[in-house]
Amino acid sequence: MDGDHACCEGALAAGCRFVAGYPITPSTAVVERFARRIPRVGGVFIQMEDELASSIAIQGAVWAGKKAMTVTSGPGYSLMMEHIGLAVMTECPCVFVNVQRGGPSTGLPTLPGQADMMQARWGSHGDYEIIALCPDSPQECFDFMIDAFNLSEQYRVPVMFMMDECIGHMIEKVTIPEADKIDVTPRNYTKLPPDQYLPFKPAENMVPEMVKAGDGYRIHVTGLTHDYRGYPVMSADCQEELVHRLVNKINRNEEKIRHIIATDIEDADVVVIAYGITARVAVDAIALARKQGVKVGLLRLVVVWPFPEAVIRDLANKGKALVMAEMNYGQIYYEVERCAQGKVPVLLAGHGGGDVHKTEAIAEKIVEANKCLS
């Protein structure tokens, strides 16, 4: 099956029983499959009037007790930004799938891009942290969708599932394990009675326990800055306590959330860093460069946000030259450069999207990086 279909199956396996979506290429196949599958599984698909509606309908469903996601691409993702902020502020666990295409604006609806990575990170107003995952195959679309849902429940945070058009439309064999072999994180509902429960008081891991509407807790949930009771408080002190926790509950757990796949980097002089479809092109580029005698390895970022700063710092401290390969003009490159702190050369193999990298383009950067070392 293709990545879009595998993504849908992963969501179902993770317990997702509510999807609100709006048609947009190249993501539509995810919701088409969900619309076909969900009546036989027990749940709801609704095609909303736009992405603004989709991205908040899922949050209503979450507070009703469902696991929920929405699925979109470039322009639709732009429309969803305000509600990513709402999900962050109200600590609403949900998943936003973005099958990236070329942008800006309508851009290249049927061709790939990886240029929404910073938008995933900072697209809504205010200061916050989210989690973003990048699969590089249909199998990973299935496997990591389950991770995406589990992480959203564990940290009560919207998780961005950042596919791209290539991965979405790529057909490969996907192995779906038996249901009892799939590790699904249930929502962390409180055991406290209503008179002792404070909906936004952090428990372990800085994450508050949840309830759902209709359970008699009569909670108040607001996008305004709020105290432990969920009541609005317009003060710098409350803002500091709340927003600092929203940021720290992700940042301080970066190591636990971290998911990187390192290949042949121990003896490498050059390390290519990549994610999504570009990581697959990088494998070929690395083989090509190795033929030319360059000791080069691959660091693949599955979790791009929160950014594995310590890993990059460590590579820089070991004197390895870094090549960032991505389908944009340096969105993650500047993160890598920041963490390298000028200790090693950091090169960008980037372009504006529309096609995957040419293998040679990345290989040339590897060779160039290797020359910079000597």
Next chain:
Amino acid sequence: MSVIDELQQAVKNSPRQSPGDEHPMSNFLRMDRIPHIWCPTCGIGTTVNCFAQALERCSIPLDDVAVVSGIGCTGRVAGYVKTDSFHTTHGRAIPFATGLRLGNPKLKVVVFSGDGDLFSIGGNHFNHAARRNLDMTVICVNNFNYAMTGGQVAPTSPTDSVLTTSPYGNFETPFNLPFLAESVGATFVARWTALHIHRVTESMIKALMKPGFSFIEIIAPCPTIFERKNKFGDGLDRLKFYHDNSEIIHGAPTKDVDIGLRNKIIVGEFVDIERPTFIESMNAYLKRRLGSDYDIYEG
């Protein structure tokens, strides 16, 4: 004695609260959030009172009720009612309520928000929720302006209204909300003013008990901005205006109930029809198509 005199007399004669007494609405309001932010003689509080009475008379347990608001003065209702309550983003209360209701069809979902929130930034969502006949009651407090941000012109501001962004008077044509609601498929449509408290409560009861998409517009005084800038006096003067200028015509054709700045206001229950709800349609349709592969969805 005029209605206004009667009201004043009734207030004078009502039992006085002593400092230690429990507030009569304490079961329904988050008393730890009182005093509220609404201006003296604003109409929003009146509508909340009517809502509390309607819920009580319907015998709907408060644990089963969820109130969803957008942003604005009326958007603050969700913050004061002691039900599960959600203060969402500007214009998006209805799609949030859509997810909430579909996620748990046992909830009684009520959207309580203002005219700018529901019909300007959120207009499209109103259309589609009504078209789908989603089970929810939408209560719109219409004060003809964006009051929270200081009194800007709204899509409901009558032509000639003076507001901060229509300083020479509004030259646009406002929405006729009952006409809009009927044309997009609402099954119950009523309009009252904040003076008609018993009738508001009665209509709310009907709306709450009726399956499907029900809509109530309540015209309410905004003494600080709309009434002041348009020289209507204070909130009480405005209630007097409502009293002298509103006419009850149940079943009036909604196309005829548009509102002018100083014209007669037609109020009443205009629409009350039967139509299958979204969930009823979904269940009936999918059962027919999928047979034993489909279990009736109940949440």
